Amino acid sequence: MxxxxxxxxxxxxxxxxxxxxxxxxVKDGCAVVGDSCTLCGSCVDVCEAExxxxxxxxxxxxxxxxxxxxxxxxxxxxxxxVAPVTYELLGVGRRLADQRGVxxxxxxxxxxxxxxxDALIAAGxxxxxxxxxxxxxxxxxxxxxxxxxxxxxxxxxxxVLAGATAIGRSVIPQVATRLGAxxxxxxxxxxxxxxxxxxxxxxxxxxxxxxxTIECPDTRPQxxxxxxxxxxxxxxxxxxxxxxxxxxxxxxxxxxxxxxxxTVVSESEQVxxxxxxxxxxxxxxxxxEKGFALIRELAEELGGAVAASRAAVDAGWISYPHQVGxxxxxxxxxxxxxxxxxxxxxxAVGMQSAEVVVAINRDENAPIxxxxxxxxxxxxxxxxxxxxxxxxEMKK
Amino acid sequence: xxxxxxxxxxxxxKDVRLDPRTNTLAREGVESIMNPFDRxxxxxxxxxxxxxxxxxxxxxxxxxxxxxxxxxxxxxxxDRGVLVSDRAFAGADTWATSYTLARAIDTIGSFDxxxxxxxxxxxxxxxxxxxxxxxxxxxxxxxxxKTRDVVDGGIEVERMMDDGYDVVRLPxxxxxxxxxxxNEPRVPSLKGKxxxxxxxxxxxxxxxxxxxxxxxxxxxxxTRVVNVFSPEPRGDRKIFTGTAxxxxxxxxxxxRDFL
Numbered sequence: 001m002x003x004x005x006x007x008x009x010x011x012x013x014x015x016x017x018x019x020x021x022x023x024x025x026v027k028d029g030c031a032v033v034g035d036s037c038t039l040c041g042s043c044v045d046v047c048e049a050e051x052x053x054x055x056x057x058x059x060x061x062x063x064x065x066x067x068x069x070x071x072x073x074x075x076x077x078x079x080x081x082v083a084p085v086t087y088e089l090l091g092v093g094r095r096l097a098d099q100r101g102v103x104x105x106x107x108x109x110x111x112x113x114x115x116x117x118d119a120l121i122a123a124g125x126x127x128x129x130x131x132x133x134x135x136x137x138x139x140x141x142x143x144x145x146x147x148x149x150x151x152x153x154x155x156x157x158x159x160v161l162a163g164a165t166a167i168g169r170s171v172i173p174q175v176a177t178r179l180g181a182x183x184x185x186x187x188x189x190x191x192x193x194x195x196x197x198x199x200x201x202x203x204x205x206x207x208x209x210x211x212x213t214i215e216c217p218d219t220r221p222q223x224x225x226x227x228x229x230x231x232x233x234x235x236x237x238x239x240x241x242x243x244x245x246x247x248x249x250x251x252x253x254x255x256x257x258x259x260x261x262x263t264v265v266s267e268s269e270q271v272x273x274x275x276x277x278x279x280x281x282x283x284x285x286x287x288x289e290k291g292f293a294l295i296r297e298l299a300e301e302l303g304g305a306v307a308a309s310r311a312a313v314d315a316g317w318i319s320y321p322h323q324v325g326x327x328x329x330x331x332x333x334x335x336x337x338x339x340x341x342x343x344x345x346x347x348a349v350g351m352q353s354a355e356v357v358v359a360i361n362r363d364e365n366a367p368i369x370x371x372x373x374x375x376x377x378x379x380x381x382x383x384x385x386x387x388x389x390x391x392x393e394m395k396k
Numbered sequence: 397x398x399x400x401x402x403x404x405x406x407x408x409x410k411d412v413r414l415d416p417r418t419n420t421l422a423r424e425g426v427e428s429i430m431n432p433f434d435r436x437x438x439x440x441x442x443x444x445x446x447x448x449x450x451x452x453x454x455x456x457x458x459x460x461x462x463x464x465x466x467x468x469x470x471x472x473x474x475d476r477g478v479l480v481s482d483r484a485f486a487g488a489d490t491w492a493t494s495y496t497l498a499r500a501i502d503t504i505g506s507f508d509x510x511x512x513x514x515x516x517x518x519x520x521x522x523x524x525x526x527x528x529x530x531x532x533x534x535x536x537x538x539x540x541x542k543t544r545d546v547v548d549g550g551i552e553v554e555r556m557m558d559d560g561y562d563v564v565r566l567p568x569x570x571x572x573x574x575x576x577x578x579n580e581p582r583v584p585s586l587k588g589k590x591x592x593x594x595x596x597x598x599x600x601x602x603x604x605x606x607x608x609x610x611x612x613x614x615x616x617x618x619t620r621v622v623n624v625f626s627p628e629p630r631g632d633r634k635i636f637t638g639t640a641x642x643x644x645x646x647x648x649x650x651x652r653d654f655l
Contacts, residue, residue, distance in 0.1 A: 001483065001486070002486075020624070022426070035459035035460060035461070035483070036459050037486055037487075038486060038487055039486050039487030039613075039614045040487075040621050040624060041621065041622075042624045054614070056614055056615045078557075078559075079559065138562070139557075139562070141526070141529075141535070141536055141537065141538070142535060145530070165558055166538075166539060166556065166557045166558045167557075167558075169522045169538070170522075170526060170537075170538040170539070171526075173490065173522070173523035173525075173526040173527045173530075174526040174527065174529065174530040174536075175530075176491070176523075176527070177491060177494055177526070177530040177531060178530050180491070180618065181491075181618060182489070182491065182617075182618030182619035183490065183491070183523060183618075183619070184619060185519075185520065185521035185522060185523055186521070200622075204627065205518075205519070205520075205624075210624055210625070210626060210627070211624070211625050211626070211627050212621050212623070212624050213621070213622050213623040213624075213625075214619050214620065214621055214622065215619070215620055215622050216618050216619055216620070217620055218618070219618040257535040257566060257567055258535050258537065258564055258565075258566045259564065259565045259566070260562050260563070260564050261552070261563040261564065261565055262562065262563040263557075263560070263561075263562050263563075264560045264561050264562070264563070265559050265560040266559065266560035266561070272558040272559060274558070275558075278654065302654065302655075320541075320575070320576070320577045321556070326432070326517050327432050327433070327517075327576045330520070334654065335651070335654050353627075356651075356654075358647065358651075364635075369633075372633055372635075373633055373634070374633070374634050374635075374636065374647055374650055374651075375633065375634070375635035375636065376636055376640075376643045376644070376647060377635065377636075377637075377643075378640045378643060379640070382640045383640050383643065383644060386640055386641060386644050387644050387647065387648070390644055390645070390648055391648065391655055394648070394655060395655070
């Protein structure tokens with residue numbers, strides 16, 4: 001409960017200004033809290049009169065935090081390879097482990113995955129917990145969840161990181177719920193607080209309009225998913241040595257209620273737009289499938305992939321897995337070229353974390369120019385082919 | 397078939413923006429809407445009901461004004477709406493939210509299928525659906541792009557993956573989270589709107605659902621928001637001028653690192 005000390009409150013309105021949820025208003029010279037308060041605490045921090053306090057009811061019992069040690073990375077394996085985000089997690093995981101002075105481990109569940117252990121060790125893992133079982137050949141929510149849960153209960157790591165991929169975002173919340181552990185989705189920054197060693201997890205909220213730093217004070221493990229391409233991958237060192245611990249899982253944990261009947265790998269979806277460094281995106285301004293042929297050529301020249309706004313997907317010019325934005329995917333490539341996209345907030349929230357944004361649009365007042373690093377005002381049917389040709393010439 | 401849909405009321409993102417002067421979220425005129433993904437979950441539930449019979453219950457957790465999205469759900473084909481609302485739920489993270497929803501569902505009935513949107517657009521976590529399945533010990537599949545068939549006490553669905561999709565069969569009762577590709581939601585009918593206006597929406601408190609105090613709201617949440625700040629602004633932006641060719645040349649000059 002957020003309490004207002006009426007004696008202390010000077011009615012300055014700083015809290016009202018600060019509140020992102022419109023939950024606090026100053027009435028007759030005193031702050032009044034409404035129903036939409038989420039207890040985020042940002043008003044408490046700005047109140048110079050110290051009139052605001054968050055009162056908590058009886059909370060959970062604090063776990064014995066010292067019993068939990070080490071940093072873990074969930075190594076995701078699908079269709080014959082370890083997901084690239086795993087190596088990015090090992091990169092950041094190594095840094096966190098060194099800051100904490102604890103080991104870094106990778107957990108590798110799968111079938112026929114033994115051969116991947118060396119690469120995980122080269123990328124920074126001190127230990128690989130290997131669960132190699134035919135029951136794990138397909139991703140099934142319940143089996144993968146129980147395997148991770150069993151391993152975490154057994155070895156008690158203080159931090160568990162996973163990729164914010166289709167599999168990671170599906171399996172990890174289940175595990176966290178059963179462990180009673182805090183979980184932060186889609187982190188873009190991870191750090192260890194000096195002193196108590198707490199994991200500080202930073203993520204965008206409201207589609208990147210604000211950033212929030214989150215911690216788990218009383219529970220372990222501290223769990224987080226990390227978006228692909230946000231962290232730099234670990235530089236592999238083939239001379240590193242590490243230990244492989246093969247773990248047997250009891251058969252009852254490997255039985256599943258879920259049956260995977262078929263796996264369809266889509267030709268056009270082989271490139272996951274969340275995992276490429278360059279995206280060329282098209283919107284309504286492309287005027288049809290022919291327009292997409294143009295941006296495909298540009299994407300090829302740049303070694304990137306093609307993305308789209310909702311308008312282009314709804315028009316049927318390109319399939320849904322390419323959609324960027326609020327009801328599509330959130331991407332953060334190094335370079336994002338928006339062609340004929342007006343840049344409505346629903347699109348912007350899915351791409352504004354890109355390192356460099358180039359906007360090509362006929363309308364110089366299009367909102368996309370407000371979030372662009374570089375803007376070209378002109379006819380994309382002229383600009384895009386010209387850009388593709390000049391890049392091609394340069395490469396020669 | 398007894399179906400339940402979880403629905404969240406969220407601020408409409410098109411209204412959410414930073415006030416450039418104060419660098420805080422400008423909230424004037426921010427409308428509340430039904431979370432877009434939940435709209436697709438609702439539509440799928442109504443279609444399953446139309447094909448297989450049964451009822452659709454819409455459930456929401458939120459402040460009293462969240463009742464509006466439940467009326468909207470009834471207008472779009474749900475048979476009834478239930479609101480879980482209590483000041484004690486304030487500050488709940490996804491762990492405490494899945495606990496609260498699970499307690500509420502246990503209180504109101506038993507269901508063959510629970511549907512949720514993939515994620516809510518204000519938090520984007522995608523954690524409550526799988527968390528709820530874990531609480532209720534239900535088999536689940538996330539990011540369903542198509543329900544193919546309901547046969548022999550099971551359901552066959554297509555689960556969207558990063559590189560295509562899987563066809564998955566799971567026994568009922570079960571939980572699904574859906575993506576927007578799954579269907580095209582209908583607009584409310586006039587009859588539906590009238591039904592929605594008259595509908596009685598029961599409100600359940602923490603006590604009504606037998607929730608333990610230590611598991612709800614801020615106190616029951618393992619995560620804490622410790623700092624909220626504005627993202628670093630993008631560096632100087634450059635809008636090029638000149639002919640198409642001149643602009644392209646300037647751009648290439650600036651993009652050398654990528655070429």
